[in-house]
Amino acid sequence: IQHLAEQQNEPLHPRQQQAVTTTDGPLLILAGAGSGKTRVMTARTAHLIRDKGVPPRQIMVVTFTTKAADEIRQRLARQLPREQARELIAGTFHGIFYRMLLYHQPERWDQRRLLKKDWQKWRLLRESGLLASHPELLGQKEQDVLDAFGVISRWKNEYLLPGQSVSQEAANDAERQAHELYPLYEQAKRTLGWFDFDDMLIGCYEMLRDDAEILRRYQERITHVMIDEFQDINRIQYETVKLLAAPQNNLCVIGDDDQSIYGFRGSDPQYILGFTRDYPQAQTITLEVNYRSRSAIVGLGYSLIGHNRARWKKDCLSFHSEEGETYLFEPDDEEEQASRIVDEISHRIEQGTPPGECAILYRTSESARPILERLSEAGIPFHYTQEEDSFYQRQAVRWTLGYLRLAQDPDDAEALREILPTLYISQEMWNAVRSQAILEDLPILHVLPRLPQWKVYQRKHLQTVTDILAACRECPPAQALELIYEDGRLRDYLKKRAKDRDDGRERWSDELQQLLAAARRHATVAEFLHHVERMAEQEKEWRHARPLPKEGVHVLSIHRAKGLEFDHVFLPDLVEGALPHEYALDAVRKGESSALEEERRLLYVAITRARHSVAVGIPRERFGRKTRPSRFIAEMGG
Ligand code: ATP
Numbered sequence: 001i002q003h004l005a006e007q008q009n010e011p012l013h014p015r016q017q018q019a020v021t022t023t024d025g026p027l028l029i030l031a032g033a034g035s036g037k038t039r040v041m042t043a044r045t046a047h048l049i050r051d052k053g054v055p056p057r058q059i060m061v062v063t064f065t066t067k068a069a070d071e072i073r074q075r076l077a078r079q080l081p082r083e084q085a086r087e088l089i090a091g092t093f094h095g096i097f098y099r100m101l102l103y104h105q106p107e108r109w110d111q112r113r114l115l116k117k118d119w120q121k122w123r124l125l126r127e128s129g130l131l132a133s134h135p136e137l138l139g140q141k142e143q144d145v146l147d148a149f150g151v152i153s154r155w156k157n158e159y160l161l162p163g164q165s166v167s168q169e170a171a172n173d174a175e176r177q178a179h180e181l182y183p184l185y186e187q188a189k190r191t192l193g194w195f196d197f198d199d200m201l202i203g204c205y206e207m208l209r210d211d212a213e214i215l216r217r218y219q220e221r222i223t224h225v226m227i228d229e230f231q232d233i234n235r236i237q238y239e240t241v242k243l244l245a246a247p248q249n250n251l252c253v254i255g256d257d258d259q260s261i262y263g264f265r266g267s268d269p270q271y272i273l274g275f276t277r278d279y280p281q282a283q284t285i286t287l288e289v290n291y292r293s294r295s296a297i298v299g300l301g302y303s304l305i306g307h308n309r310a311r312w313k314k315d316c317l318s319f320h321s322e323e324g325e326t327y328l329f330e331p332d333d334e335e336e337q338a339s340r341i342v343d344e345i346s347h348r349i350e351q352g353t354p355p356g357e358c359a360i361l362y363r364t365s366e367s368a369r370p371i372l373e374r375l376s377e378a379g380i381p382f383h384y385t386q387e388e389d390s391f392y393q394r395q396a397v398r399w400t401l402g403y404l405r406l407a408q409d410p411d412d413a414e415a416l417r418e419i420l421p422t423l424y425i426s427q428e429m430w431n432a433v434r435s436q437a438i439l440e441d442l443p444i445l446h447v448l449p450r451l452p453q454w455k456v457y458q459r460k461h462l463q464t465v466t467d468i469l470a471a472c473r474e475c476p477p478a479q480a481l482e483l484i485y486e487d488g489r490l491r492d493y494l495k496k497r498a499k500d501r502d503d504g505r506e507r508w509s510d511e512l513q514q515l516l517a518a519a520r521r522h523a524t525v526a527e528f529l530h531h532v533e534r535m536a537e538q539e540k541e542w543r544h545a546r547p548l549p550k551e552g553v554h555v556l557s558i559h560r561a562k563g564l565e566f567d568h569v570f571l572p573d574l575v576e577g578a579l580p581h582e583y584a585l586d587a588v589r590k591g592e593s594s595a596l597e598e599e600r601r602l603l604y605v606a607i608t609r610a611r612h613s614v615a616v617g618i619p620r621e622r623f624g625r626k627t628r629p630s631r632f633i634a635e636m637g638g
């Protein structure tokens with residue numbers, strides 16, 4: 001389905017051929033996007049098996065995504081007997097290492113459960129009882145703690161154990177906090193029988209390092225190792241690979257330092273650039289032709305990435321003589337941007353482009369939402385796997401919609417229950433009112449003010465809200481939302497709550513802007529609520545859609561688009577704060593420019609996914625705020 005290397009029958013370039021047939025000793029293939037690195041890796045695997053007679057079970061092929069690993073297996077399955085293709089050790093680091101651990105240490109790994117998200121880690125730690133003697137940690141703001149878990153993960157990937165992590169004086173806030181949490185977290189996992197993704201890597205490394213017998217068996221068995229996307233390897237993975245590949249070191253690493261985009265997980269392009277230092281006998285092969293992208297796209301990518309300082313300079317020619325299309329468009333806001341992208345995609349599809357050849361690549365998921373909604377409305381099938389939590393389940397969104405539903409139908413008890421906290425009504429009060437209302441057969445809103453234990457300010461506030469809700473019935477949804485936020489003081493409530501919990505860097509305010517933007521497109525509250533309900537349903541489907549439509553437009557994050565290719569690529573929101581992301585701009589303000597270089601690499605990855613066209617959207621306004629075009633636009637030649 002994904003198009004990792006389409007033209008399998010085109011002859012290889014002599015340089016590519018050389019990379020395929022150089023099978024002894026360490027080999028570095030360092031080359032730009034679309035130069036056929038992944039294709040070479042597949043061809044090299046086939047060559048080892050067919051021409052060199054290496055049994056597939058001796059070859060380990062590591063890719064960055066399970067999708068890419070499946071692709072390699074499938075391709076080989078076409079060329080080899082099925083059992084043989086299956087024996088290849090192919091997968092992601094986590095997949096391969098976890099299987100090794102399950103095989104050799106089932107007693108340690110079978111029974112333990114996997115922690116996937118940082119908030120699960122924090123919950124585990126809170127519930128472990130280990131924080132009893134650390135009241136100061138319990139009182140921490142949630143976002144700070146989550147940041148600290150990010151730091152812990154990075155340390156683990158750099159193989160810094162609790163005792164060795166960065167010294168406390170030198171660290172920033174998140175690191176200082178991480179320093180305290182780290183040993184407690186490790187202990188909580190051990191005692192309660194959990195592990196995280198990083199533990200798989202560390203566990204495997206330590207097993208091989210400490211158990212000479214197991215290591216010897218693998219070293220004898222695995223005679224050839226190949227690693228794609230090597231620019232994103234981190235320390236613990238690299239150390240493990242070094243152990244496995246020894247002593248023959250038939251180790252082939254493939255990558256492009258310009259595409260290193262997982263710095264937050266401890267990946268470091270220095271490993272690919274330093275490979276020949278670690279293996280002085282290594283041969284290096286560079287590939288200089290981009291077979292994927294038409295020439296204007298290649299040019300765009302290279303003028304952009306040329307602004308990075310920390311890189312290895314490469315030459316790159318386009319194999320294709322056609323220019324291809326690259327264009328900017330400047331819609332008024334994110335909604336118009338979405339419509340224009342979706343119109344363009346429908347047009348392409350009408351002209352015969354398969355939907356799966358169009359991709360919308362985003363930096364953060366807010367950029368995807370309006371586009372997904374427009375795609376649904378247009379009835380265009382698409383693939384979307386969401387990494388984040390559900391938009392319609394977020395608290396600020398649920399409260400807002402609760403108010404609107406109540407405006408539309410004052411008898412909607414569920415809606416009223418949803419917004420209780422914002423009216424300062426407790427669960428006990430609610431229960432009392434509820435039974436009263438049922439007994440008297442009256443709308444709850446009528447019974448509420450009669451409660452004796454009410455304080456004056458509660459009564460007043462409820463009266464205001466009731467009046468506003470009545471007024472809302474008459475007005476268009478965007479205006480109704482304004483009334484609820486401003487006069488109904490929901491905005492104040494959200495602000496106060498966010499301040500108390502310091503959650504989500506004022507994320508709620510983006511959420512309100514997104515709702516407002518959607519509301520502006522509808523004439524009545526009823527119509528808007530209907531739209532919202534449909535979208536919430538859709539969202540559930542996007543999240544749980546199995547099986548995915550066979551052929552659909554791809555909506556995915558740039559991080560996940562790595563290694564893939566599409567005819568037409570759409571990049572929404574090339575504005576400051578979105579790409580480059582606000583975090584990176586923050587870092588720049590603090591004097592760290594490396595974060596900006598990583599953002600530039602992200603955009604480079606995004607552009608170089610395209611074969612024929614790249615469209616870049618620069619909305620003048622985004623979620624109600626004026627924007628400035630991304631600084632990268634000028635760097636690409638405006
Ligand atoms: P990325 O850095 O994005 O991972 P890559 O270097 O791995 O890119 P591939 O995905 O292997 O590049 O190849 C890019 C495209 O070029 C594929 O469609 C592939 O089939 C095609 N291709 C590779 N080599 C040749 C060739 N010699 N002749 C024609 N097409 C080729």
Ligand code: MG
Pocket residue numbers: 037038039228563
């Ligand atoms: Mg590749």
